[in-house]
Amino acid sequence: MIAHLILRRLLGAIPSLVAVVVVTFLLTRALPGDPAAYFAGPAATPQAIEEIRHKLGLDKSLPLQFVDYLGDLARGEFGQSLTTGQPVAQDILARLPASVELTLAGLILALIVALPLGVAAATRPGSWIDHLARVVSTAGVSLPVFFTGLLLVYVFYYLLGWAPAPMGRLDLFTSAPRTITGFFLIDSLLTGEFATFRAAAAQLTLPALTLALFSVAPLARMTRASMLGVLSSDFVRTARANGLSRGTVLVTYALRNALLPVVTTLGMVFSFLLGANVLVEKVFSWPGIGSYAIEALVASDYAPVQGFILTMAVLYVTLNLLIDVLYGLIDPRVRIEA
Amino acid sequence: MNPTLRHIRHVLSENPVTGLAFAGFAAILLLALFGPLIAPYDPLASNTDQALRAPCWEYWFGTDHLGRDIFSRVIVATRLDVQISLAAVALSFALGAPLGICAGWYGGRTDRMIGRVVDTIMAFPLFVLAMGIVAALGNSVVNIVYATAIINMPFYARMARAETNARREAGFVEAARLSGNGDARILAAHIFPNILPPMMVQVSLNLGYAILNAAGLSFIGLGVRPPTPEWGIMVAEGSAYIVSGEWCVALFPGLALMLAVFCFNLLGDGLRDIIDPRRRT
Numbered sequence: 001m002i003a004h005l006i007l008r009r010l011l012g013a014i015p016s017l018v019a020v021v022v023v024t025f026l027l028t029r030a031l032p033g034d035p036a037a038y039f040a041g042p043a044a045t046p047q048a049i050e051e052i053r054h055k056l057g058l059d060k061s062l063p064l065q066f067v068d069y070l071g072d073l074a075r076g077e078f079g080q081s082l083t084t085g086q087p088v089a090q091d092i093l094a095r096l097p098a099s100v101e102l103t104l105a106g107l108i109l110a111l112i113v114a115l116p117l118g119v120a121a122a123t124r125p126g127s128w129i130d131h132l133a134r135v136v137s138t139a140g141v142s143l144p145v146f147f148t149g150l151l152l153v154y155v156f157y158y159l160l161g162w163a164p165a166p167m168g169r170l171d172l173f174t175s176a177p178r179t180i181t182g183f184f185l186i187d188s189l190l191t192g193e194f195a196t197f198r199a200a201a202a203q204l205t206l207p208a209l210t211l212a213l214f215s216v217a218p219l220a221r222m223t224r225a226s227m228l229g230v231l232s233s234d235f236v237r238t239a240r241a242n243g244l245s246r247g248t249v250l251v252t253y254a255l256r257n258a259l260l261p262v263v264t265t266l267g268m269v270f271s272f273l274l275g276a277n278v279l280v281e282k283v284f285s286w287p288g289i290g291s292y293a294i295e296a297l298v299a300s301d302y303a304p305v306q307g308f309i310l311t312m313a314v315l316y317v318t319l320n321l322l323i324d325v326l327y328g329l330i331d332p333r334v335r336i337e338a
Numbered sequence: 339m340n341p342t343l344r345h346i347r348h349v350l351s352e353n354p355v356t357g358l359a360f361a362g363f364a365a366i367l368l369l370a371l372f373g374p375l376i377a378p379y380d381p382l383a384s385n386t387d388q389a390l391r392a393p394c395w396e397y398w399f400g401t402d403h404l405g406r407d408i409f410s411r412v413i414v415a416t417r418l419d420v421q422i423s424l425a426a427v428a429l430s431f432a433l434g435a436p437l438g439i440c441a442g443w444y445g446g447r448t449d450r451m452i453g454r455v456v457d458t459i460m461a462f463p464l465f466v467l468a469m470g471i472v473a474a475l476g477n478s479v480v481n482i483v484y485a486t487a488i489i490n491m492p493f494y495a496r497m498a499r500a501e502t503n504a505r506r507e508a509g510f511v512e513a514a515r516l517s518g519n520g521d522a523r524i525l526a527a528h529i530f531p532n533i534l535p536p537m538m539v540q541v542s543l544n545l546g547y548a549i550l551n552a553a554g555l556s557f558i559g560l561g562v563r564p565p566t567p568e569w570g571i572m573v574a575e576g577s578a579y580i581v582s583g584e585w586c587v588a589l590f591p592g593l594a595l596m597l598a599v600f601c602f603n604l605l606g607d608g609l610r611d612i613i614d615p616r617r618r619t
Contacts, residue, residue: 019458023467030474138607142600144550146557147573147592150580158583165581275465279554283577294558297473309470313462 009324013317020313025069028306029062078310079303083296088307092289096311097182098169099288103277105185105204106211107269114216115262118223119255122231133220140217145276149210149283156206163206164199166284174199207284214276215269222265226258233257256330263327270319274312346612356608362601369413370420377410381567393586400586402575404565408586411567412594418568419598422479423548426486427541434491435537438498439525443506449499456492464489468551472560482561486551490544497540501533535613543606546599553595569595 044052053059060068072078078088121133149166156163164171169184177187177196184200230236231254239253278290285291293308369376384404391401399408441452459467471485502525505511514528553570556562562571569591576588 015454016457016461019454020461023458023462024470027470027474138603139600142546142596142603144553144570144573144592144595144599146554146570146577147588147596150573150577150588150592154580154583154585158581271460271463272465274463275554278465278469279557282558293469297469298559302473305470305473309462309466312466316463317461
């Protein structure tokens with residue numbers, strides 16, 4: 001049954017993937033600059049440029065070029081980065097764990113804050129905690145994420161000296177742990193390098209906090225709204241009337257049901273998080289794919305930008321797929337309908 | 339007194355924050371209109387003797403690394419930021435509303451096709467798509483407006499679709515049809531004015547997002563180029579000085595940006611209170 005559900009969701013994600021690939025291709029072809037002229041060099045004759053264009057397949061019709069593009073993608077060819085001199089796919093693969101680790105850390109932090117805050121606000125509407133939740137969620141969506149990041153750096157690095165300099169995933173004196181998953185926090189624990197773990201956690205704290213501050217708002221808002229709805233429902237009243245403890249009613253009965261809309265919101269939150277990630281990476285010199293794309297954009301090096309957009313989009317489609325499956329797992333009704 | 343006005347006054351007296359949001363919005367518009375006249379210094383004039391000064395009587399917000407007055411730059415930047423977000427939101431409204439209305443009204447194939455376009459945009463993380471669009475169209479302010487408009491379009495299309503769909507069978511629509519109105523006239527003269535109020539709420543909430551998006555793009559070096567005063571790029575310029583403790587270069591433009599977005603969001607919530615009492619926050 002669950003396998004059936006997952007398969008259905010997988011099939012459902014195919015149109016999004018196709019759309020993403022087509023749009024990325026069209027954006028690629030619209031990018032400024034003539035790759036043929038670039039590869040031919042400044043002294044090339046028009047004839048030489050034409051020859052290279054033919055060799056690159058750029059003189060074919062757009063649909064044929066699209067087929068070539070699909071072939072390249074299937075072979076994992078994203079082109080060559082002019083700035084790093086490496087194949088883009090290799091660069092992105094090397095930098096992806098940094099971005100994913102940061103995004104997930106931010107999301108987990110946000111959930112840890114947002115869920116209790118939303119529940120507390122919903123159980124005591126009109127109280128100070130409800131007002132606090134409202135202020136936090138309005139302020140949270142108004143804060144430019146790059147600005148919050150800089151404020152945190154100023155307060156916790158410059159003024160208080162609690163945080164390390166915002167210079168990437170590790171300070172200069174610590175070497176990276178052996179790559180197992182690519183996540184420094186997990187790898188350093190697996191290899192038992194606790195000093196590295198502490199250093200990596202210290203570097204991660206501020207950027208993750210920045211992302212969390214930004215995503216607490218929609219999550220807390222949704223938790224509060226959906227908890228309010230569930231708490232006034234019949235089954236919660238029945239559970240209370242049967243004398244179940246407050247904790248059981250709140251967590252097992254109310255929160256489990258209230259989480260469904262929150263899980264749906266996660267899709268939108270991820271869209272914002274992945275975008276905000278780019279800005280946070282720039283602020284904290286985080287060596288992820290966002291800062292890679294920014295460096296490439298500034299240098300007018302477009303192959304990495306394409307690779308970045310495609311990676312982000314595929315990542316986002318995958319995350320949405322996971323959310324869909326998760327939704328099916330926590331809500332038995334979806335499974336039965338499927 | 340006019341009942342609408344009375345209702346607005348009632349809602350405002352219940353939630354004074356909304357009044358504040360309206361006042362803030364007016365202030366932002368005034369700054370956008372008259373900013374260059376109010377600014378005490380030329381926002382582009384550099385004076386390296388006075389570089390990186392802390393706020394003082396002479397320079398209220400201090401000076402940046404080229405000795406330019408930050409207060410003047412923050413004020414003058416209002417116009418560009420407001421222009422970008424207003425233009426982007428107007429454009430996405432103009433694109434999204436008709437598409438959504440058609441999808442909601444005709445249903446069937448039209449709905450599926452428009453839905454496909456909307457889903458395609460939403461399949462990307464929106465800021466990343468905006469980066470891609472600006473990279474593809476070329477690095478300019480106009481293209482930032484286009485990119486912001488495109489990524490916001492789905493919200494209007496979806497909302498217009500849902501609101502139109504809900505009114506398709508409404509009595510006033512039947513009446514209009516029976517009086518011999520064609521589809522186009524019903525959509526333009528009956529459906530559109532009816533879905534306008536909830537759409538306006540979306541517009542004001544979206545203004546904040548559009549400003550954030552545009553500032554984010556210029557923060558990473560897209561669109562607006564130095565030395566043009568713009569909040570996002572000013573924060574980017576200031577970011578280099580944060581680690582050495584010169585906070586005012588980044589703080590004041592960032593605060594201005596934050597206040598503007600905060601104000602637009604509160605305005606949206608307030609408008610929603612006025613328009614739809616059921617959805618009061």
